[in-house]
Amino acid sequence: xxxxxxLKKAYPNVTPLKDVCVEINDGDVIxxxxxxxxxxxxxxxxxxxxxxxTSGKVWIDDVEITDPNCDINKxxxxxxxxxxxxxxxxxxxxxxxxxxSPMTLLGKKKQEAYDDAMRLLRMVGLAExxxxxxxELSGGQKQRIAIARTLAMDPDIILLDEPxxxxxxxxxxxxxxxxxxxxxxxxxxxxxxxxMNFARxxxxxxxxxxxxxIYEDGPPEQIFDNPMREKTRRFxxxxxxxxxxxxxxxxxxxxxxxxxEQYCSRNQIPPKTTHRIQLTFExxxxxxxxxxxxxxxxxTVIEYSAAEEKTTMTVQYGGLEANITKTGDELSLAxxxxxxxxxxxxxxxxxxxxxxxxxxxxx
Amino acid sequence: xxxxxxxxxxLLLALALCPTVLADNSTGGVYQSxxxxxxxxxxxxxxxxxxxxxxxxxxxxxxxFYSSYPDLAAALETNKIDGFPGDEPxxxxxxxxxxxxxxxxxxxxxxxxxxxLPKSTEGDRLREELNTWxxxxxxxxxxxxxxxxxxxxxxxxxxxxxxxxxxAPNGTxxxxxxxxxxxxxxxxxxxxxxxxVDMTARFCEACGYGLIVDAMNFDGIIPAVQAGKADFAAASxxxxxxxxxxxxxxxxxxxxxxxxxVLKADESVSEGTSFWKSIGDSIERTFIRENRWxxxxxxxxxxxxxxxxxxxxxxxxxxIVFMLCRNGNRIANTVTGAVxxxxxxxxxxxxxxxxxxxxxxxxxxxxxxxxxxxxTLTFSxxxxxxxxxxxxxxxxxQYEAAYALGHxxxxxxxxxxxxxxxxxxxxxxxxxxxxxxxxxxxxxxxxVQDLTKMGDIVRSRxxxxxxxxxxxxxxxxxxxxLLGLLIRRIxxxxxxxxxKRENILKGVKTDD
Numbered sequence: 001x002x003x004x005x006x007l008k009k010a011y012p013n014v015t016p017l018k019d020v021c022v023e024i025n026d027g028d029v030i031x032x033x034x035x036x037x038x039x040x041x042x043x044x045x046x047x048x049x050x051x052x053x054t055s056g057k058v059w060i061d062d063v064e065i066t067d068p069n070c071d072i073n074k075x076x077x078x079x080x081x082x083x084x085x086x087x088x089x090x091x092x093x094x095x096x097x098x099x100x101s102p103m104t105l106l107g108k109k110k111q112e113a114y115d116d117a118m119r120l121l122r123m124v125g126l127a128e129x130x131x132x133x134x135x136e137l138s139g140g141q142k143q144r145i146a147i148a149r150t151l152a153m154d155p156d157i158i159l160l161d162e163p164x165x166x167x168x169x170x171x172x173x174x175x176x177x178x179x180x181x182x183x184x185x186x187x188x189x190x191x192x193x194x195x196m197n198f199a200r201x202x203x204x205x206x207x208x209x210x211x212x213x214i215y216e217d218g219p220p221e222q223i224f225d226n227p228m229r230e231k232t233r234r235f236x237x238x239x240x241x242x243x244x245x246x247x248x249x250x251x252x253x254x255x256x257x258x259x260x261e262q263y264c265s266r267n268q269i270p271p272k273t274t275h276r277i278q279l280t281f282e283x284x285x286x287x288x289x290x291x292x293x294x295x296x297x298x299x300t301v302i303e304y305s306a307a308e309e310k311t312t313m314t315v316q317y318g319g320l321e322a323n324i325t326k327t328g329d330e331l332s333l334a335x336x337x338x339x340x341x342x343x344x345x346x347x348x349x350x351x352x353x354x355x356x357x358x359x360x361x362x363x
Numbered sequence: 364x365x366x367x368x369x370x371x372x373x374l375l376l377a378l379a380l381c382p383t384v385l386a387d388n389s390t391g392g393v394y395q396s397x398x399x400x401x402x403x404x405x406x407x408x409x410x411x412x413x414x415x416x417x418x419x420x421x422x423x424x425x426x427x428f429y430s431s432y433p434d435l436a437a438a439l440e441t442n443k444i445d446g447f448p449g450d451e452p453x454x455x456x457x458x459x460x461x462x463x464x465x466x467x468x469x470x471x472x473x474x475x476x477x478x479x480l481p482k483s484t485e486g487d488r489l490r491e492e493l494n495t496w497x498x499x500x501x502x503x504x505x506x507x508x509x510x511x512x513x514x515x516x517x518x519x520x521x522x523x524x525x526x527x528x529x530x531a532p533n534g535t536x537x538x539x540x541x542x543x544x545x546x547x548x549x550x551x552x553x554x555x556x557x558x559x560v561d562m563t564a565r566f567c568e569a570c571g572y573g574l575i576v577d578a579m580n581f582d583g584i585i586p587a588v589q590a591g592k593a594d595f596a597a598a599s600x601x602x603x604x605x606x607x608x609x610x611x612x613x614x615x616x617x618x619x620x621x622x623x624x625v626l627k628a629d630e631s632v633s634e635g636t637s638f639w640k641s642i643g644d645s646i647e648r649t650f651i652r653e654n655r656w657x658x659x660x661x662x663x664x665x666x667x668x669x670x671x672x673x674x675x676x677x678x679x680x681x682x683i684v685f686m687l688c689r690n691g692n693r694i695a696n697t698v699t700g701a702v703x704x705x706x707x708x709x710x711x712x713x714x715x716x717x718x719x720x721x722x723x724x725x726x727x728x729x730x731x732x733x734x735x736x737x738x739t740l741t742f743s744x745x746x747x748x749x750x751x752x753x754x755x756x757x758x759x760x761q762y763e764a765a766y767a768l769g770h771x772x773x774x775x776x777x778x779x780x781x782x783x784x785x786x787x788x789x790x791x792x793x794x795x796x797x798x799x800x801x802x803x804x805x806x807x808x809x810x811v812q813d814l815t816k817m818g819d820i821v822r823s824r825x826x827x828x829x830x831x832x833x834x835x836x837x838x839x840x841x842x843x844x845l846l847g848l849l850i851r852r853i854x855x856x857x858x859x860x861x862x863k864r865e866n867i868l869k870g871v872k873t874d875d
Contacts, residue, residue: 048767050763073769076767076768076769078769087760095867111871153768
């Protein structure tokens with residue numbers, strides 16, 4: 001069991017991990033997903049101390065491995081790591097790469113190490129490459145050897161840091177097949193990956209990382225089908241989000257229109273849809289809301305799902321209950337309806353901006 | 364490819380030899396008296412004061428400086444200069460040996476030669492003793508007798524008492540001389556003899572001293588005496604005021620004239636000697652006569668000793684320093700950076716001089732040891748740089764993979780990183796070794812007789828400018844090739860990728 005308590009990792013410019021607390025059970029197969037720069041790799045590298053955490057503790061069973069007196073080399077022998085860039089020892093043949101650590105660290109006899117290595121090579125389907133040097137192999141073959149090298153130490157925990165990201169698309173499958181087999185063996189595994197389908201297929205637990213920590217932690221069904229939290233949902237549905245804030249009557253209307261234009265062209269939203277988004281925003285804020293509000297404060301979120309090519313706009317505003325969709329100016333509402341397929345009003349008391357309208361932009 | 368290189372080398376050799384062989388007398392101006400030389404080019408040996416005399420007598424002459432008499436003779440024969448002045452006995456010998464030269468009869472300036480002693484109480488005491496002996500030897504006629512024997516006597520009578528076996532009730536004296544100034548001090552075979560050696564030996568015998576004589580480059584002798592590297596020196600030093608500021612002089616032991624050497628007028632130079640015959644003569648003179656090959660052998664041994672020891676110690680030192688600096692120890696890195704900067708920025712001669720005269724000035728240490736120390740320092744700086752470069756070139760992922768498997772930092776470095784770095788380093792290492800051999804050629808400045816110094820000694824006897832130099836060059840090439848071969852063998856042994864594949868799984872049953 002791995003227990004992480006208040007783990008923090010800060011670099012001079014960024015703090016990828018602010019406060020991570022989590023328990024990982026024996027036999028868990030965990031995928032770590034999330035946008036880039038959210039500390040996925042850093043979390044893995046703090047667990048085997050490739051990066052020294054700024055503060056916080058990591059326990060493996062009953063041993064605190066962040067304790068300066070802990071023999072980290074001994075810990076690492078039971079905790080393998082597979083790298084994005086393979087990192088095979090380039091001056092050794094494939095078989096030596098696999099035999100080296102068991103012989104020097106575990107004191108295995110050469111014959112025993114060789115037999116083990118050959119068994120692992122057969123497992124990853126590369127027994128015939130035993131006497132080749134790493135630079136004679138393809139990327140997929142190298143990564144399979146790297147996995148065999150990790151397994152040769154018979155670790156309890158295996159950390160895989162984007163194992164297929166550096167590979168040609170044609171070679172991803174062969175490596176994933178090996179990892180899939182490995183996941184059946186009951187070892188604790190953590191995989192940083194961008195392959196959602198793969199993660200869903202082999203894992204019993206997903207960490208979605210964001211905001212300097214594990215943002216959402218749950219089984220794949222929850223994370224992929226029914227995410228509990230907003231950013232998870234956006235990430236899973238590959239939502240492109242734009243947030244706009246209006247804080248007074250004299251906001252820069254043309255500037256905001258420009259921001260929407262930019263956001264749309266960056267995400268390759270079709271010109272017609274772009275026009276409708278701009279129209280909706282303009283009618284809603286400029287024509288319907290601001291004229292009737294004493295102190296206009298409007299928060300707008302535009303979400304574009306690249307997967308479904310759907311755009312929704314959520315508009316929240318302060319003040320008393322005011323269902324614009326019913327009470328608004330007829331003409332403006334008509335214009336709005338030409339651009340929007342669905343429009344619902346709701347009110348949530350005790351929040352900063354209690355009025356909310358959700359609009360679906362027409363395709 | 365190799366054949367063509369050999370051919371080109373042979374051609375170069377032949378071209379280099381041509382000027383000496385064909386010694387053209389057609390263009391050389393030939394002079395009968397000193398006054399004809401006014402307005403001409405006069406060669407001067409560095410460290411002498413002939414310049415003043417030449418300016419005095421030939422105000423319009425142009426002075427060009429050379430470091431030794433063989434160089435001056437060579438310059439004269441190739442018309443780089445029109446004449447050069449020198450001490451009477453030495454020039455007469457040179458003209459007798461080299462039939463292209465002739466000495467003009469005009470005496471430019473009589474000079475007094477004397478011992479050079481350090482300015483210290485010990486030096487003053489020795490000076491008194493030397494003065495007393497010189498006075499009595501002059502009075503008894505012994506000094507004249509010695510001078511006659513060496514300057515005009517037959518070669519067969521020129522012997523020196525066996526000073527190495529003197530009983531030394533009053534201690535042993537260490538004397539410095541040049542060893543390249545026939546007949547004052549020179550080598551016959553490997554034996555250092557000459558007027559000054561003979562005279563000093565007789566003084567030591569009379570006063571109950573043992574004697575050790577060392578030869579070193581002329582312009583290094585006075586600094587060495589000042590630094591206390593020797594008790595005194597006798598190398599035909601002329602008494603002059605400027606030198607007296609640095610060191611003390613004894614009473615003069617010889618008064619002689621200063622003469623001018625010019626090119627001979629008639630074509631009595633043996634014409635028609637074939638190319639091969641003249642090469643044969645040169646080989647005979649340079650290597651065989653007086654067993655001079657022994658000098659070269661000794662020089663080769665010294666050069667190799669310095670090179671190989673510096674290479675071994677320098678590699679070890681560079682490696683140790685690299686290991687200390689590897690983990691980013693700030694003190695170690697700062698010190699190493701400063702020392703490396705200092706050593707690499709300093710001309711090697713200056714470094715050797717500083718080590719010899721200042722750092723080890725008051726320590727009894729031979730020039731050979733100082734050379735080894737100096738070159739160890741420079742070579743270790745080079746090795747340090749190479750290691751930094753080679754180890755820095757190994758991908759960071761290799762460290763990560765090894766650490767992640769649980770290997771210690773030391774284990775990772777020696778088993779994973781170094782084996783990958785060394786094959787990258789070796790080619791540059793090899794060229795560092797080659798430049799190390801070449802760099803050792805300057806150790807003559809601190810009284811070490813290496814190959815180059817031995818070549819100079821032989822040139823000072825044969826007055827041949829080019830052949831000994833080319834012979835030395837060829838020997839250097841051979842030494843470099845041998846060391847290169849050695850390193851290439853290491854290259855084969857340390858490059859893991861050149862192992863035979865069947866050896867990788869030695870001792871393992873593979874047919875399971």
